[in-house]
Amino acid sequence: MTEPKTEHKAEQTSNSKPNREFDIIARYFRPLTNGAAGALALQDDAALLSVPDGFELAVTTDCLVGGVHFLETLSPQDIAHKVVGVNLSDLAAMGAMPKVVFLAAQLPKGIQESWIADFAEGLRAALKPSGAALMGGDTVSTPGPVAFTLTAMGHVPKGHALMRSGAQPGDVLCVTGTIGDGALGLAVLTDALSIADSAERDHLIQRYARPQPRWKLAEMMVRTRQIRAAVDISDGLLADVGHICMASGVAAVIDAPAVPLSKAVRGVLAQDPTVLNTILGGGDDYELAFCAPQNAIADLQRLANELGECITVIGRIVASDLENTAPVTVHDKAGRPIIVESQGYQHL
Amino acid sequence: MTEPKTEHKAEQTSNSKPNREFDIIARYFRPLTNGAAGALALQDDAALLSVPDGFELAVTTDCLVGGVHFLETLSPQDIAHKVVGVNLSDLAAMGAMPKVVFLAAQLPKGIQESWIADFAEGLRAALKPSGAALMGGDTVSTPGPVAFTLTAMGHVPKGHALMRSGAQPGDVLCVTGTIGDGALGLAVLTDALSIADSAERDHLIQRYARPQPRWKLAEMMVRTRQIRAAVDISDGLLADVGHICMASGVAAVIDAPAVPLSKAVRGVLAQDPTVLNTILGGGDDYELAFCAPQNAIADLQRLANELGECITVIGRIVASDLENTAPVTVHDKAGRPIIVESQGYQHL
Numbered sequence: 168m169t170e171p172k173t174e175h176k177a178e179q180t181s182n183s184k185p186n187r188e189f190d191i192i193a194r195y196f197r198p199l200t201n202g203a204a205g206a207l208a209l210q211d212d213a214a215l216l217s218v219p220d221g222f223e224l225a226v227t228t229d230c231l232v233g234g235v236h237f238l239e240t241l242s243p244q245d246i247a248h249k250v251v252g253v254n255l256s257d258l259a260a261m262g263a264m265p266k267v268v269f270l271a272a273q274l275p276k277g278i279q280e281s282w283i284a285d286f287a288e289g290l291r292a293a294l295k296p297s298g299a300a301l302m303g304g305d306t307v308s309t310p311g312p313v314a315f316t317l318t319a320m321g322h323v324p325k326g327h328a329l330m331r332s333g334a335q336p337g338d339v340l341c342v343t344g345t346i347g348d349g350a351l352g353l354a355v356l357t358d359a360l361s362i363a364d365s366a367e368r369d370h371l372i373q374r375y376a377r378p379q380p381r382w383k384l385a386e387m388m389v390r391t392r393q394i395r396a397a398v399d400i401s402d403g404l405l406a407d408v409g410h411i412c413m414a415s416g417v418a419a420v421i422d423a424p425a426v427p428l429s430k431a432v433r434g435v436l437a438q439d440p441t442v443l444n445t446i447l448g449g450g451d452d453y454e455l456a457f458c459a460p461q462n463a464i465a466d467l468q469r470l471a472n473e474l475g476e477c478i479t480v481i482g483r484i485v486a487s488d489l490e491n492t493a494p495v496t497v498h499d500k501a502g503r504p505i506i507v508e509s510q511g512y513q514h515l
Numbered sequence: 516m517t518e519p520k521t522e523h524k525a526e527q528t529s530n531s532k533p534n535r536e537f538d539i540i541a542r543y544f545r546p547l548t549n550g551a552a553g554a555l556a557l558q559d560d561a562a563l564l565s566v567p568d569g570f571e572l573a574v575t576t577d578c579l580v581g582g583v584h585f586l587e588t589l590s591p592q593d594i595a596h597k598v599v600g601v602n603l604s605d606l607a608a609m610g611a612m613p614k615v616v617f618l619a620a621q622l623p624k625g626i627q628e629s630w631i632a633d634f635a636e637g638l639r640a641a642l643k644p645s646g647a648a649l650m651g652g653d654t655v656s657t658p659g660p661v662a663f664t665l666t667a668m669g670h671v672p673k674g675h676a677l678m679r680s681g682a683q684p685g686d687v688l689c690v691t692g693t694i695g696d697g698a699l700g701l702a703v704l705t706d707a708l709s710i711a712d713s714a715e716r717d718h719l720i721q722r723y724a725r726p727q728p729r730w731k732l733a734e735m736m737v738r739t740r741q742i743r744a745a746v747d748i749s750d751g752l753l754a755d756v757g758h759i760c761m762a763s764g765v766a767a768v769i770d771a772p773a774v775p776l777s778k779a780v781r782g783v784l785a786q787d788p789t790v791l792n793t794i795l796g797g798g799d800d801y802e803l804a805f806c807a808p809q810n811a812i813a814d815l816q817r818l819a820n821e822l823g824e825c826i827t828v829i830g831r832i833v834a835s836d837l838e839n840t841a842p843v844t845v846h847d848k849a850g851r852p853i854i855v856e857s858q859g860y861q862h863l
Binding site for chain 2: 185190203207210211212213214215216217218224225226227228229230232234235237257258260261263269270271272273299302304305307308310311314316318320321323325328330331332366397398399410414490
């Protein structure tokens with residue numbers, strides 16, 4: 168019998184020969200464990216984790232495929248920031264402090280080692296602010312596009328995680344940061360939009376390529392015990408507020424003029440009012456949308472300011488109108504409902 | 516400005532329209548949560564997990580790409596069994612009882628819903644023996660091959676996880692089950708090997724397509740506190756025993772005639788002695804290799820038999836000979852070293 172001649176086992180190696188996967192793990196990924204004992208130096212069959220008393224583990228998995236979830240023209244560093252940002256943003260939406268990540272990397276055969284080195288450097292930089300450690304993963308080859316699945320875990324005080332359910336009529340609807348930058352950054356990168364001012368252009372691209380997950384704000388929000396519901400804005404503001412509405416059995420009204428916009432986004436919108444569709448529906452914001460009682464807002468805004476961050480009231484939660492199938496209504500400055508065309512990214 | 520015309524955002528949907536991803540999750544994956552409260556019905560940004568007092572969480576991630584890690588001609592049910600088996604086998608290697616899994620599924624655009632239904636049915640069947648619940652995941656489209664990343668977590672008594680390090684000269688080297696079935700099953704499926712007896716043929720294929728992770732044995736092994744080191748056999752017996760040797764700073768001798776073989780494998784080997792390379796080096800076994808003191812073996816074998824499983828002594832751990840770079844030596848029935856060509860799957 169001959170060896171099976173499929174690509175499965177095309178390359179066998181003697182255990183005395185160097186193994187490229189092990190080398191890559193040792194050189195580029197092991198340093199990202201920050202010496203965590205439970206990572207077992209990325210050399211064992213699994214990692215070992217403990218959860219401190221009084222905390223729960225929030226766990227999220229996101230898969231990002233080149234050409235689908237990010238432009239393949241992004242730098243390896245940017246892609247790493249995107250992969251980490253998207254996942255830590257989900258933890259932030261639960262009010263969890265990022266602690267550990269597990270990375271499954273699908274790399275095209277023959278990918279240059281410099282690409283992997285740059286990606287690992289981006290990973291290091293993206294994990295650094297939260298101090299989260301890489302605790303394990305898998306590195307495999309693929310005939311398809313480069314793709315990454317990150318499983319991120321964070322600690323949240325037991326029983327106090329932020330969820331999508333819990334919003335009540337009368338609650339105020341808020342967002343962190345500014346909305347629309349990521350979607351317009353993608354438009355710039357795909358030549359669907361041109362921006363004369365290079366600083367504004369860079370701002371939008373940066374916001375698309377390197378999301379800044381709001382786990383610091385989220386931890387503060389959990390401490391106040393005032394948040395009724397939260398979600399991170401990945402699919403688009405309207406779609407994600409819609410997710411809160413569906414989970415909570417409520418509806419929401421968003422006052423379009425109240426939605427916080429960066430200078431760059433305000434400039435684009437002034438030239439073309441239809442861009443509002445992209446701002447409210449485009450996604451890639453990785454900000455938080457959340458609901459809280461009116462009387463909690465001043466405190467929340469003050470605490471956010473102390474962190475150097477910003478919270479803005481953009482609307483309110485109302486009772487669900489079962490005859491109206493769209494849970495989120497957008498109002499113009501005169502309080503009249505307006506139609507927004509684009510409401511959320513379709514994954515499949 | 517027009518909407519960015521990349522495939523990123525090619526399909527936007529109003530939040531009142533049906534969303535295929537949400538439908539698929541609700542229909543096929545939500546039932547696999549077994550009603551676990553922390554899964555939040557697969558509708559929130561992350562899942563919430565607690566770990567019981569006295570236990571640690573073992574966490575492993577494996578990515579399986581169609582055409583690379585499994586034959587794309589396998590049925591969706593078989594692929595699900597493979598994805599689950601590979602991951603739960605890693606947990607078994609740590610001595611952890613499988614509890615929860617997170618699944619990131621990359622599906623080619625336009626994949627038939629019946630395929631997804633069959634895959635979910637396979638997932639249900641593969642998770643059932645351990646009772647592990649699907650707690651979250653991500654479902655995305657890809658222009659590449661179908662691919663799955665599973666992150667599996669299990670409970671192990673704190674401080675008593677089985678690791679690759681810890682083997683000592685004088686320890687006995689054992690394996691569970693039989694070796695070589697998976698690699699020969701792959702050979703059958705790729706027409707590199709033909710087997711006349713249909714029952715034997717089916718046995719090999721089944722062993723390749725539906726690994727039976729040994730978490731029950733592993734839990735028993737942890738309880739005995741007698742196991743010095745363990746690994747699961749995925750890359751091939753020689754490579755994986757090599758991993759124990761590297762992590763423990765020891766070497767190993769395997770007595771080839773002692774390696775337990777199924778009737779089907781024995782038949783193939785009798786016809787062609789070179790098949791030994793595939794048996795010892797081919798991988799896809801998803802059995803455990805482990806080291807224990809000689810005086811623990813009888814008890815371990817008795818306890819294994821009570822579980823309806825089998826443990827076989829195949830060799831011994833010896834002091835590392837630094838002049839010899841290959842940590843694993845294979846002996847024939849006369850105790851003479853023999854050369855085995857194929858020693859482990861090269862991942863990249």
